[in-house]
Amino acid sequence: MSTENKAKEPLFSTKNLKLITKQLNLSNPITVQVLGICSALAVTAKLMPAIVMSISVLVVLAASNVVIALLRKGIPPRIRIIVQLVVIATMVILVDQVLKAFVYDVSKQLSVFVGLIITNCIIMGRLEAFAMSNKPWPAFLDGIGNALGYGVILVMIAFLRELFGSGTLLDFRIIPQGFYDFGYVNNGLMILPPMALITVGVIIWVQRYYTRELIEEN
Amino acid sequence: MQEIFNIFIKSIFIDNMVFAYFLGMCSYLAVSKTVNTSVGLGLAVVFVLGITVPVDYLLNEYVLKEGTMIWLGPEFADVDLSFLSFILFIAIIASMVQLVEMIVEKFTPALYSSLGIFLPLIAVNCAILGGSLFMQEREYQNIAEATSFGLGSGVGWFLAIVGIAAIREKIRYSNVPPALRGLGITFIITGLMGIAFMSFLGIKL
Numbered sequence: 001m002s003t004e005n006k007a008k009e010p011l012f013s014t015k016n017l018k019l020i021t022k023q024l025n026l027s028n029p030i031t032v033q034v035l036g037i038c039s040a041l042a043v044t045a046k047l048m049p050a051i052v053m054s055i056s057v058l059v060v061l062a063a064s065n066v067v068i069a070l071l072r073k074g075i076p077p078r079i080r081i082i083v084q085l086v087v088i089a090t091m092v093i094l095v096d097q098v099l100k101a102f103v104y105d106v107s108k109q110l111s112v113f114v115g116l117i118i119t120n121c122i123i124m125g126r127l128e129a130f131a132m133s134n135k136p137w138p139a140f141l142d143g144i145g146n147a148l149g150y151g152v153i154l155v156m157i158a159f160l161r162e163l164f165g166s167g168t169l170l171d172f173r174i175i176p177q178g179f180y181d182f183g184y185v186n187n188g189l190m191i192l193p194p195m196a197l198i199t200v201g202v203i204i205w206v207q208r209y210y211t212r213e214l215i216e217e218n
Numbered sequence: 219m220q221e222i223f224n225i226f227i228k229s230i231f232i233d234n235m236v237f238a239y240f241l242g243m244c245s246y247l248a249v250s251k252t253v254n255t256s257v258g259l260g261l262a263v264v265f266v267l268g269i270t271v272p273v274d275y276l277l278n279e280y281v282l283k284e285g286t287m288i289w290l291g292p293e294f295a296d297v298d299l300s301f302l303s304f305i306l307f308i309a310i311i312a313s314m315v316q317l318v319e320m321i322v323e324k325f326t327p328a329l330y331s332s333l334g335i336f337l338p339l340i341a342v343n344c345a346i347l348g349g350s351l352f353m354q355e356r357e358y359q360n361i362a363e364a365t366s367f368g369l370g371s372g373v374g375w376f377l378a379i380v381g382i383a384a385i386r387e388k389i390r391y392s393n394v395p396p397a398l399r400g401l402g403i404t405f406i407i408t409g410l411m412g413i414a415f416m417s418f419l420g421i422k423l
Contacts, residue, residue: 086309097301116351197412208397209397
């Protein structure tokens with residue numbers, strides 16, 4: 001990471017753009033770095049909560065990355081975890097209050113999982129690994145990139161689960177009534193928690209099949 | 219008394235932290251490579267959940283809930299601090315973990331060296347904060363119920379991580395498709411274990 005010639009470097013240089021694009025596949029937070037699994041699985045029975053969750057994580061991650069990157073020289077290393085948690089918790093409280101004010105139904109569905117963004121390991125992990133040692137602008141891009149990588153997987157899982165589990169997308173009926181008349185039945189298993197895990201497993205399988213360098217030994 | 223026992227059993231099997239709510243998945247996936255380490259982490263989680271849930275319960279009952287500050291005097295009767303619960307809970311958890319770490323180090327050095335790095339990691343385990351948030355949402359009646367919920371959730375998490383670690387030790391000898399090795403197969407096994415745990419749903423307590 002060369003930060004010396006930052007002043008001359010354009011805001012959207014290739015290196016900076018790479019911070020975003022890399023997270024979508026090669027170092028995707030969920031399927032490769034294994035961060036932030038808890039919330040990814042719990043909120044994906046329907047598409048709407050998944051999208052709201054992704055946006056909340058995007059806001060919290062980008063904002064706390066920037067704040068920590070600004071403060072990085074002033075944080076004593078021994079108490080950095082507490083400082084990071086306080087910054088994250090403040091952002092999450094803001095997001096929680098906004099959600100309660102504008103999309104109350106979705107915020108009820110997400111229940112404790114908005115609060116659990118605090119302990120979402122993506123945020124802690126990126127603060128620790130990136131924001132503590134980089135300038136605010138790259139940290140901001142890194143936050144956006146990771147949150148997008150997270151959001152893509154979330155939306156993919158929620159799309160599959162809602163389509164096959166309830167036959168709807170964003171509560172609009174997709175599978176026509178005619179199918180049901182011929183005896184098509186919604187797959188109730190897709191709504192249940194364990195299928196979220198199996199869906200992620202299959203997504204990882206497909207991704208690694210096409211990106212061979214991610215395959216693990218053992 | 220029976221109610222307390224029911225909550226304990228319920229939080230181990232029916233509302234299992236890992237299989238029903240996916241809490242603490244990050245460390246569950248990362249540390250479950252061998253049985254020994256996962257036993258250590260599991261014990262630490264039981265320990266910390268058993269302490270933080272009752273402490274957060276007291277905090278919630280006497281400080282955070284609307285109107286509960288009345289013990290400070292009548293002028294505090296309509297103070298509602300519930301929007302502060304996230305930040306206070308996480309502060310309590312982080313400091314409790316620190317405290318537990320120091321106590322364990324002082325009095326039982328053997329346990330301390332076997333838990334090692336796992337104790338500090340627990341502060342950011344979502345199962346711990348999740349325990350406190352569920353406690354707040356479900357409105358338990360007294361501190362004994364909250365404690366049994368905390369301990370029960372911890373034991374449930376312990377069972378889950380030891381189970382997956384044992385399976386992962388065995389699966390090393392199987393011929394898994396290359397692209398599914400490691401993470402992928404672990405997810406699928408966890409899903410199957412979750413389906414197995416769903417058979418407890420029929421139990422009425």
